[in-house]
Amino acid sequence: MDDQAIPLDAETKAVEMPEDHREELRLWLRLLTCSTLIEGEVRRRLRERFDVTLPRFDLMAQLDKAHDGMTLSDLSKRMMVSNGNLTGLVDRLVASGHVVRTVSPTDRRAMVISMTEEGRTEFRTMAGEHEHWIADLFGDLNAKDRTDLMRLLAKTKLSARRAIKGDDQ
Amino acid sequence: MDDQAIPLDAETKAVEMPEDHREELRLWLRLLTCSTLIEGEVRRRLRERFDVTLPRFDLMAQLDKAHDGMTLSDLSKRMMVSNGNLTGLVDRLVASGHVVRTVSPTDRRAMVISMTEEGRTEFRTMAGEHEHWIADLFGDLNAKDRTDLMRLLAKTKLSARRAIKGDDQ
DNA sequence: GCTTATTGTTTTAAGCTTAAAATAATTTCC
DNA sequence: GGAAATTATTTTAAGCTTAAAACAATAAGC
Numbered sequence A, B: 001m002d003d004q005a006i007p008l009d010a011e012t013k014a015v016e017m018p019e020d021h022r023e024e025l026r027l028w029l030r031l032l033t034c035s036t037l038i039e040g041e042v043r044r045r046l047r048e049r050f051d052v053t054l055p056r057f058d059l060m061a062q063l064d065k066a067h068d069g070m071t072l073s074d075l076s077k078r079m080m081v082s083n084g085n086l087t088g089l090v091d092r093l094v095a096s097g098h099v100v101r102t103v104s105p106t107d108r109r110a111m112v113i114s115m116t117e118e119g120r121t122e123f124r125t126m127a128g129e130h131e132h133w134i135a136d137l138f139g140d141l142n143a144k145d146r147t148d149l150m151r152l153l154a155k156t157k158l159s160a161r162r163a164i165k166g167d168d169q
Numbered sequence C: 001g002c003t004t005a006t007t008g009t010t011t012t013a014a015g016c017t018t019a020a021a022a023t024a025a026t027t028t029c030c
Numbered sequence D: 001g002g003a004a005a006t007t008a009t010t011t012t013a014a015g016c017t018t019a020a021a022a023c024a025a026t027a028a029g030c
Helices: A012-015 A020-051 A054-066 A072-080 A084-095 A117-135 A143-166 B012-015 B020-049 B054-065 B072-079 B083-095 B117-137 B143-166
Strands: A099-101 A111-115 B099-103 B110-115
Touching: A012 A143, A020 A054, A020 B020, A020 B117, A020 B143, A054 A072, A054 A084, A054 A099, A054 A111, A054 A117, A072 A084, A072 A111, A084 A099, A084 A111, A099 B054, A117 B020, A117 B143, A143 B020, A143 B117, A143 B143, B020 B054, B020 B117, B054 B072, B054 B083, B054 B099, B072 B110, B083 B099, B083 B143, B110 B117, B110 B143
Parallel strands: none
Antiparallel strands: A099 A111, B099 B110
């Protein structure tokens, strides 16, 4: 009866009442929606305009930054995908002539993946347009919005990493 | 030679120089990283803890909100995935006893998907833990951070929708 | 009522993704 | 130098995802 009348301090409340985390849930759903929405559109345009998939574009984006190629493991870490996934992805990019596989001169287990000349040229064209798409998709955010969002996402990333790191050791 | 010495006003600059959109690009990559990081962890925990996949969890989350079931098309719109995708997803959830298919009484083309009693019970357990995971993952954000991020993501979502709507009509 | 267009779903083919197991080469440690 | 552990990659099996085509039922326009 008196539940609502008795004021509780934050500590007591945290211990005695089941906490309400709906706000965080809504935040997560909104973050996911934004991400899904933009990613889907980028996928659609990459296919429509260049007949390329997002994973292939992402892989080439990594290779474009590294001048002397990268090993599968490096790519795997950077792209946050499994090694097995990359095997097939690289197969298809080799078949289409965008990248080549070479055995590492220093480690015979490792494969070094590098872009071909044509792959690089084609990627740069795609990347140029891609940058404009992103600018357009984020076009209604002003300079302050962008700075604030950047900072908050950085904080979110750290928070998530902290939660992930801590959960099994 | 004098390029750097001549000051240009914003308008002139915008027209004559290739614009630099690296900031928006970094913003997008950071948004995507956050989303991927959290989503990956949620997937991992759902599998580990309940042996369920994220798409199945998401589908059940939609059904849990709608008391009298939903048609495939409704689910497709809400979940932002293709119809064909849902066919297989529902197949598997029917096989595991979480949901049932019934033909719509008003439209013989439409299938109404609804949760079974056991499916609902199991989902609520999962949803309860899931909410805590999210609260933990976002745990380092204070109340103001959350409000600000919520607002900025809403703005981003609108901006993206505007850009998507406008691009082919 | 009949034709046409629309809507709802499934099928198909291709590609993406993962975890787990298998394979191969290197490094570490006696 | 040889056994054991680690590291790099591939294979496998299962599931997710999409676009496009096929199919089925309903709605709209005459």
